[in-house]
Amino acid sequence: MEMVTAYIEVAVALPVEMTYTYAVPESLVDFIAVGRRVIIPFQHRRVTGYILGPSKNTEAYKIKFILDVLDDAPLFPASMLPFFRWIAEYYIHPLGAVIQSALPSGINRCDVTEIAITPKGLDALSSKAVPPLQHKILDQVKSRKYPLKRLSSIVGQEICQSLIKRMENSGWITKQQTFIGSPLKAKTVRYVSLKRSDLPQDRFFPARKKIIDILRSQDDISIKSLTAKMPNASSYLSYLIRNGYIAISHKREYRDPLGEPIAKDCPPPLTKEQRQAIAGISGAVGKTFKSFLLAGVTGSGKTEIYLALTQQTIDQGYGVLVLVPEIALISQTVSRFRARFGDRIAVLHSALSKGERYDQWRRILTKQVPVAIGVRSAIFAPLENLKLIIVDEEHDTSYKQDQDLRYHARDMAVMRAKLQNAVVILGSATPSIQSYYNVTTGKSALLTLTRRVEERSLPEIDIIDLRQTRDQRGARRLITSPLHQAMAQTLERKEQVLLFLNRRGFAGHPVCAACGSPLQCKFCDISLTLHKNAHAYKCHYCGFMKAAVAPCPTCGSSQIKNLGFGTEKVEAAVKSLFPEAKVVRMDRDTTTRKGAVIKILKGLHNRSIDILIGTQMVAKGHDFPNITLVGIICADLALNFPDFRASEHTFQLLAQVSGRAGRGDVAGRVILQTFNPNHFSILAAKNQNFLSFFETEIAFRAGLDYPPFSRMIQLKISGRDSKQTQVHAKMVGQQCQALQTRDKSFMEGIQILGPVEAPLAKAAGRYRWQILLKSAHSRRLHRFIRELAAQNKNLFSRPKVKIAIDVDPIFMI
DNA sequence: AGCACGCCGACT
DNA sequence: GTCGGCGTGCTC
Numbered sequence: 098m099e100m101v102t103a104y105i106e107v108a109v110a111l112p113v114e115m116t117y118t119y120a121v122p123e124s125l126v127d128f129i130a131v132g133r134r135v136i137i138p139f140q141h142r143r144v145t146g147y148i149l150g151p152s153k154n155t156e157a158y159k160i161k162f163i164l165d166v167l168d169d170a171p172l173f174p175a176s177m178l179p180f181f182r183w184i185a186e187y188y189i190h191p192l193g194a195v196i197q198s199a200l201p202s203g204i205n206r207c208d209v210t211e212i213a214i215t216p217k218g219l220d221a222l223s224s225k226a227v228p229p230l231q232h233k234i235l236d237q238v239k240s241r242k243y244p245l246k247r248l249s250s251i252v253g254q255e256i257c258q259s260l261i262k263r264m265e266n267s268g269w270i271t272k273q274q275t276f277i278g279s280p281l282k283a284k285t286v287r288y289v290s291l292k293r294s295d296l297p298q299d300r301f302f303p304a305r306k307k308i309i310d311i312l313r314s315q316d317d318i319s320i321k322s323l324t325a326k327m328p329n330a331s332s333y334l335s336y337l338i339r340n341g342y343i344a345i346s347h348k349r350e351y352r353d354p355l356g357e358p359i360a361k362d363c364p365p366p367l368t369k370e371q372r373q374a375i376a377g378i379s380g381a382v383g384k385t386f387k388s389f390l391l392a393g394v395t396g397s398g399k400t401e402i403y404l405a406l407t408q409q410t411i412d413q414g415y416g417v418l419v420l421v422p423e424i425a426l427i428s429q430t431v432s433r434f435r436a437r438f439g440d441r442i443a444v445l446h447s448a449l450s451k452g453e454r455y456d457q458w459r460r461i462l463t464k465q466v467p468v469a470i471g472v473r474s475a476i477f478a479p480l481e482n483l484k485l486i487i488v489d490e491e492h493d494t495s496y497k498q499d500q501d502l503r504y505h506a507r508d509m510a511v512m513r514a515k516l517q518n519a520v521v522i523l524g525s526a527t528p529s530i531q532s533y534y535n536v537t538t539g540k541s542a543l544l545t546l547t548r549r550v551e552e553r554s555l556p557e558i559d560i561i562d563l564r565q566t567r568d569q570r571g572a573r574r575l576i577t578s579p580l581h582q583a584m585a586q587t588l589e590r591k592e593q594v595l596l597f598l599n600r601r602g603f604a605g606h607p608v609c610a611a612c613g614s615p616l617q618c619k620f621c622d623i624s625l626t627l628h629k630n631a632h633a634y635k636c637h638y639c640g641f642m643k644a645a646v647a648p649c650p651t652c653g654s655s656q657i658k659n660l661g662f663g664t665e666k667v668e669a670a671v672k673s674l675f676p677e678a679k680v681v682r683m684d685r686d687t688t689t690r691k692g693a694v695i696k697i698l699k700g701l702h703n704r705s706i707d708i709l710i711g712t713q714m715v716a717k718g719h720d721f722p723n724i725t726l727v728g729i730i731c732a733d734l735a736l737n738f739p740d741f742r743a744s745e746h747t748f749q750l751l752a753q754v755s756g757r758a759g760r761g762d763v764a765g766r767v768i769l770q771t772f773n774p775n776h777f778s779i780l781a782a783k784n785q786n787f788l789s790f791f792e793t794e795i796a797f798r799a800g801l802d803y804p805p806f807s808r809m810i811q812l813k814i815s816g817r818d819s820k821q822t823q824v825h826a827k828m829v830g831q832q833c834q835a836l837q838t839r840d841k842s843f844m845e846g847i848q849i850l851g852p853v854e855a856p857l858a859k860a861a862g863r864y865r866w867q868i869l870l871k872s873a874h875s876r877r878l879h880r881f882i883r884e885l886a887a888q889n890k891n892l893f894s895r896p897k898v899k900i901a902i903d904v905d906p907i908f909m910i
Numbered sequence: 911a912g913c914a915c916g917c918c919g920a921c922t
Numbered sequence: 923g924t925c926g927g928c929g930t931g932c933t934c
Contacts, residue, residue: 107934111911117934140933141913157934210912246912258913259926891930 099162102126104155107146108193109139110205116192118152119163131178132171136164142208142274147196149178172200174481179516184509189882189902190502198502199477201455206278213242218269231264238270288346289334290317304333312343362436364405371398374544375405378520382410383484386515390536391524393546394555394785395756399524400430403487404437411467416480419470420506422493423447425694425714430489434470445471445478473498473506476513484519486510490717491523491532492749497907505905526756527749530798533791534805556758556765558783562774575662575670580728580768587726588678588707592763595721596710597754598664598730601684602626606661607634611654622859627659628686639861667710667730675708683711716754725765727758732771732779739856740909741803744778748790751782808875810882811906812868816898819864825898826852826866832889833868836881843881847872856910
């Protein structure tokens, strides 16, 4: 028996609340370190756990030995543990699950149960009458073993334990535990470079000389491009390596969104405003925690400030973390950082494969790079000596994760900065109400950029009242005559037009002309959208599709009237108005194919596109230097959302799209069509006046006790059975009331709203209910939820009806 | 999460 | 009697 040499505290990579104490055998004691993973026996199986530190609880009555240590180095620096602990507390999520979602996915190992057939089982399958479900299972495993969970999904129903046990007892199958998961290999491109320039004198001289000649002309070359130049090159490489003529190195190849390698750039001269902002921030970097809101109109050069501060910070030997919103294509900000810092940055975005992601993670961890840049989940980048965090476009909702661990990367950035004594910069042309409010309370310092670089003027914005505009026949037009005229003028000047409509498809409200019922998704409680190009009705929520010629499911009539409008309809209208123009649509339907976005961006750059029509995808992240006219087809879509942030989102979206106009050396113009020309968020967008928008909106929030004057936690209750879900939601609601009655400290200051059916009552086959908890006191609200969950474990962990706890919810429908 | 246990109604 | 479905509890 091995000697116990230490006790460690381990968080398990499973949704379990507790952490556990394990003993370390002598053979593994040298490998113990915070942040390394261990394989532990946990009940009936082996799972992955994370070492948190020495255990203080060595009196536990039953302590097992760890089985193995997985990593030769920690996967995160010990300095990140307080951050993980805070996340677990704040978002009410088990610590092990928090660490699991922080680390690159797909690296853990564990036991899974697999089912294998026996000779007796094979015999039964061919000769005996076997009950249908058991027959299905036997038939599936007759040639190979299957994980139990996968069998359930193959046969299309839950396979219960007792059935498996019975089949085991009959001697037909055996159950076995298989240890799965294997270490990820870092994925890199192999390069060769010259080490010696003399030539080997032997009979393969010509071939080897040719390789050396190629290498003489450049620093290094990837093996892929070398074999492109010389197809048989690889067969000569090993000799040259062995004898020290050439060397192999592993490199990542950086490409920009247009598919070309990025050229290195140099810092440009800065404007006075930029220099002032940098001076305001740089004094704090490396010294204290401080939060800044950098509010700068579009084109005012925020990125240049980020770059300069990043340079200063890494020059002092500190790490920098940059967050960018999730967009269709990796953003311009990332390209700029790559251009400035080359391979001194690690990039973490959604298009990376698991291996590539792990590779980037290792580069940060091993301190090969001082800068990490990426989307939401990059907030977990394992930078040890982190002193500067930048959140670009901080208002963007893609920073909020809406499943599993429902975190907000911007809020976590502030907390991570606080815990590490770092500086955090939240940058935006249209700050969130929350962030600007923090400025007014002194939590955050404000820096503003009011001028665009090179004194470019802001676009002029005209509002067209859609209630007043009808054509001669009295019909409403998607493109009103002022917009039509402006488009014609712009095209005449050989400039480009951008049309924005935040809804894809052709028509979003198909209605049966015979019986009047709307065409709805089978799985969700929303209208289908007609997509003419795809000849189908699509559900924008779950992806369900049905043929565009289908009859009304209610009365069978084939008279479907396609009301509503989307980008496809705009495209059709534009093509009939401007048959000569080259029109391209950019939305999720046209950009799913790999390289499609690149093609569109290229078309815009080389001016082979005259008119671009797009959804919010065109509103953010890309510079379109030759677009001088932006047409907003209908500004009201986001306004009608049943969400208290509808005005905020509308203002941000409109201001962002308008900012796309005239970023080159030509002034821009925006035509904004709306049914609500007097709505304050539309007027504020027209005047590009964030402050006036903020003043109006913050008064409204204060009046109704909405954030930032209160905190919210939403319980999202969902299940496949309508009645069951409703009953469950009602029970949770009763328990909320009961807890409030029982504990007087909850009587005041906590509002319980609901349970109510969610505005989107059914989605992807699940019925949805919600309870909204609101309070001015964050601590008390958290304590309430924690007690509610602790006292009602049965309600919170049931397989049929799920409850998700969403702290600071953003998506509330 | 994944599994065992123990309670209930339904059936050969 | 016992099969099979479901709620409950536990994991160092």
